[in-house]
Amino acid sequence: MKHVKTINVGTLKASVVKPGCKECANSCQSACKTSATVANLPCEHN
Amino acid sequence: MKIHKYKLFGKNIVIDVNSGAIHVVDDIVYDCLDYYENKSKDEIIEILSNKYSNEEVVEALEEIDYLVKEKMLYTEDIYKDMVINDNSPSFIKAMCLNIAHDCNLKCKYCFASEGSYEGKRSLMSAEVGKKAIDFIIKNSGYRHNIEIDLFGGEPLMNFEVIKEIIEYAKSEEKKHGKNIRFTITTNATLLNDEIIDYIDKNMGNVVLSIDGRKEVNDKIRIRYDGSGTFDSILPKIKKMVDKRDKNKQYYVRGTFTHENLDFYNDVAFLADQGFKEISIEPVVLEEDNPLSIKKEDLPVIFEQYEKIAMEIIERKKQGNEFKFYHFNIDINGGPCIYKRISGCGAGYEYVAVTPEGDIYPCHQFVGKEEFKLGNVFEGKIDEKLSNQFKNAHIYNKPKCMECWARFYCSGGCQANNYSFNGDIHKPYEIGCEMMKKRIECAIAIKVFEAMQDF
Numbered sequence: 001m002k003h004v005k006t007i008n009v010g011t012l013k014a015s016v017v018k019p020g021c022k023e024c025a026n027s028c029q030s031a032c033k034t035s036a037t038v039a040n041l042p043c044e045h046n
Numbered sequence: 047m048k049i050h051k052y053k054l055f056g057k058n059i060v061i062d063v064n065s066g067a068i069h070v071v072d073d074i075v076y077d078c079l080d081y082y083e084n085k086s087k088d089e090i091i092e093i094l095s096n097k098y099s100n101e102e103v104v105e106a107l108e109e110i111d112y113l114v115k116e117k118m119l120y121t122e123d124i125y126k127d128m129v130i131n132d133n134s135p136s137f138i139k140a141m142c143l144n145i146a147h148d149c150n151l152k153c154k155y156c157f158a159s160e161g162s163y164e165g166k167r168s169l170m171s172a173e174v175g176k177k178a179i180d181f182i183i184k185n186s187g188y189r190h191n192i193e194i195d196l197f198g199g200e201p202l203m204n205f206e207v208i209k210e211i212i213e214y215a216k217s218e219e220k221k222h223g224k225n226i227r228f229t230i231t232t233n234a235t236l237l238n239d240e241i242i243d244y245i246d247k248n249m250g251n252v253v254l255s256i257d258g259r260k261e262v263n264d265k266i267r268i269r270y271d272g273s274g275t276f277d278s279i280l281p282k283i284k285k286m287v288d289k290r291d292k293n294k295q296y297y298v299r300g301t302f303t304h305e306n307l308d309f310y311n312d313v314a315f316l317a318d319q320g321f322k323e324i325s326i327e328p329v330v331l332e333e334d335n336p337l338s339i340k341k342e343d344l345p346v347i348f349e350q351y352e353k354i355a356m357e358i359i360e361r362k363k364q365g366n367e368f369k370f371y372h373f374n375i376d377i378n379g380g381p382c383i384y385k386r387i388s389g390c391g392a393g394y395e396y397v398a399v400t401p402e403g404d405i406y407p408c409h410q411f412v413g414k415e416e417f418k419l420g421n422v423f424e425g426k427i428d429e430k431l432s433n434q435f436k437n438a439h440i441y442n443k444p445k446c447m448e449c450w451a452r453f454y455c456s457g458g459c460q461a462n463n464y465s466f467n468g469d470i471h472k473p474y475e476i477g478c479e480m481m482k483k484r485i486e487c488a489i490a491i492k493v494f495e496a497m498q499d500f
Binding site for chain 2: 008013015026034041
């Protein structure tokens, strides 16, 4: 495409096939303690 | 809202909210998107005729049509039913263990009232700590990973009990087939060689509190005699980080307030000290506190986040990268949609436990009696209250449903929502604005990386 460069085709939609195992950390556990950002947690589904 | 578009660092960035797709577009597409949903092709050509030729606009619209057809733009939210119909059981698998409701510092912005949480000063006993371990193992169902944050007050004021609790946790995790990961959050004043070695060996993550530059830190992070802590803690934090097993996590974490709105300088200062994992967070205090973040501070704060993002890009070019916690968004991975739509987990996946063994939805609810979920000695929690938290997800937060950032922040901090609006379903507006700016900056960094503009 001439006018658009797609950086990412859509991780959210793709992740629907995952089982939603919830083995990943909870956002307040890492460093924030006041301002939860769920999107910066790594997926821990093996 | 189906798309979000913004300009940052010379790039036109478009996020497709529901799929998570990210595009960089030229000015013609960027302008066409203002009208694409509500105007016809001919109307858009007419509206933009003073800026672009017919051919250019037609070509841009064709590319937008293609993205729509390929479900990378203007996609629908297909996740709502998954949440509404989710009857799967919840398991508690994360815990903030308030080892000490006491502190040897008197930081001016402390939400925990110098560690006491507006109650009496107390230290957790090993008995309560062990009961808390039993509680979380019992309530974690078939979750394998359990996270426990040793928190306070200052948890190292109770170091001997920490050792006892961890020793117990290690024996119990084996028996029950669990993987318990510990984090400690400390003000670093009590770190010595023995404690540093112990933390390195036993903690998956260590959060070390320092606010940045000496003049900023020492205005706020003070002892009871009023003296600043900077000169004492910086060498200790450096020693901890130098010794840290490189496969394990650490964060050097500070707080910015209304009085250091130029917190870019604090982040840069910490990066210059050689720290690679940095988190500087906005203070959360009631509106009338002179240190609290005001709405009128937002433009300056946004500018600071942009400067931090640009600093990361620049330092990466020089091979001297550092990470800023809130910019750690993995646009090609990150948590699955199930996690993103379930919120922070407070009250039903994550709880806080006081030295007396009382259970609250998270560390920020501690001391608010109406939110007490139970006690570790009872071994169970108030299911009704827990379910209120489980159901406080984005689909039950009208403001979130209008917001493009809902799958990144997942509804924000329930405690902040309650503190500012008296309702966990009503987002804390200033927090939302800062969150959105951080996400924009985080994505812009990823765009630079993906386009290899280094």
